[in-house]
Amino acid sequence: MELNIESQKQEFLTICRTSIHREGLEDLLEWLGKADFFTAPASAKYHGSYAGGLCQHAIDVYRYAKRLLFLTDPAASEESVAISALFHDLCKVNLYRVDKRNQKINGEWREVPCYTVDEKFHFGGHGSKSVFLVQQFMKLTTEEAAAINCHMGFSDGAANTVRDVSNAYHQFPLAWIIHVADEAAVYLENR
Numbered sequence: 001m002e003l004n005i006e007s008q009k010q011e012f013l014t015i016c017r018t019s020i021h022r023e024g025l026e027d028l029l030e031w032l033g034k035a036d037f038f039t040a041p042a043s044a045k046y047h048g049s050y051a052g053g054l055c056q057h058a059i060d061v062y063r064y065a066k067r068l069l070f071l072t073d074p075a076a077s078e079e080s081v082a083i084s085a086l087f088h089d090l091c092k093v094n095l096y097r098v099d100k101r102n103q104k105i106n107g108e109w110r111e112v113p114c115y116t117v118d119e120k121f122h123f124g125g126h127g128s129k130s131v132f133l134v135q136q137f138m139k140l141t142t143e144e145a146a147a148i149n150c151h152m153g154f155s156d157g158a159a160n161t162v163r164d165v166s167n168a169y170h171q172f173p174l175a176w177i178i179h180v181a182d183e184a185a186v187y188l189e190n191r
């Protein structure tokens with residue numbers, strides 16, 4: 001899939017600047033621009049495995065989260081929803097590199113471009129790494145930190161136990177909303 005990287009970047013920045021008014025936002029956005037956030041894929045082989053896939057996925061999760069809020073708290077803080085959704089996967093910034101692999105095309109083996117995981121910062125967790133990275137620039141509320149940390153549900157291989165994640169969802173409904181929105185973006189967008 002080919003995306004218009006620049007218009008998608010502007011859409012992302014507009015949502016950020018409209019919904020988020022917290023100190024540190026511009027520093028965070030500057031870092032995202034210098035890093036590969038706007039051109040990175042969302043995964044190496046699965047959802048959004050093309051240039052711009054990561055930013056597209058962040059916007060998708062934001063839109064799903066907004067739609068799902070009727071289940072919990074339609075009046076939830078717009079700023080918290082935007083921060084949790086748009087930055088939940090910052091752990092994937094600078095994670096992938098363009099590589100090559102052999103693929104049989106019309107009976108002939110050809111070299112084609114692909115993405116490979118190339119982690120340079122082993123933090124030991126997926127959601128927790130995103131929390132850490134956001135907080136290098138901007139303070140998170142406890143609810144936002146829980147939402148980002150637990151967005152993978154029970155499949156995050158980090159130190160979270162099933163009960164820990166369940167308790168976080170009970171305490172912070174936004175955390176569960178972001179998790180479901182993340183799954184919806186992955187499984188319903190058919191990209």
Ligand SMILES: [Fe+2]
Nearest residue numbers: 088089126152
């Ligand atoms: Fe994730």
Ligand SMILES: [Fe+2]
Nearest residue numbers: 057088089182
């Ligand atoms: Fe995600």
